[in-house]
Amino acid sequence: MCRSIKTLFNFEPPASDAEVRAAALQFVRKLSGTSAPSKANEEAFHRAVEDITETARRLMDSLVTTAPPRNRDMEAMKAKLRSAKRFAPR
Template sequence: MCRSIKTLRPPYTEEATADDMRAAALQYVRKISGFRAPAAHNAVAFEAAVDAVEAATRALLDELVVRGATRG
């Protein structure tokens, strides 16, 4: 699933940017919804889902402790 989503934690990515997190969230929501771009009547729900997944991604990456990696 979502093969184009790249790993955002060290050592795979030294520093995940906001754009990286947004792109991953968008790809995930596209995959699970089945829509590349939602119809107007689904746009609010689609964008809210992308925002929620992006926030969850940021929270996860902020809390992960990766052995052997240094936090900056």
């Protein structure tokens, strides 16, 4: 489940609120062991997603770096090349 959580800090343009929320959702799914909570756990599940979203946004807004921002397209291309090499037929 958490394999879809990507690094969100130090990109240009910065991570959107939707991207931060998606990462929080994946994190809560991983912790809870379910992708869809039962009715009994629905409120706690959604509250956790919102709390983690807020905390993650605060963290990202607080982080500083001297490194230049990374380019999303270049990072995606590098990931595709790594994947192609990793899963290439032998």
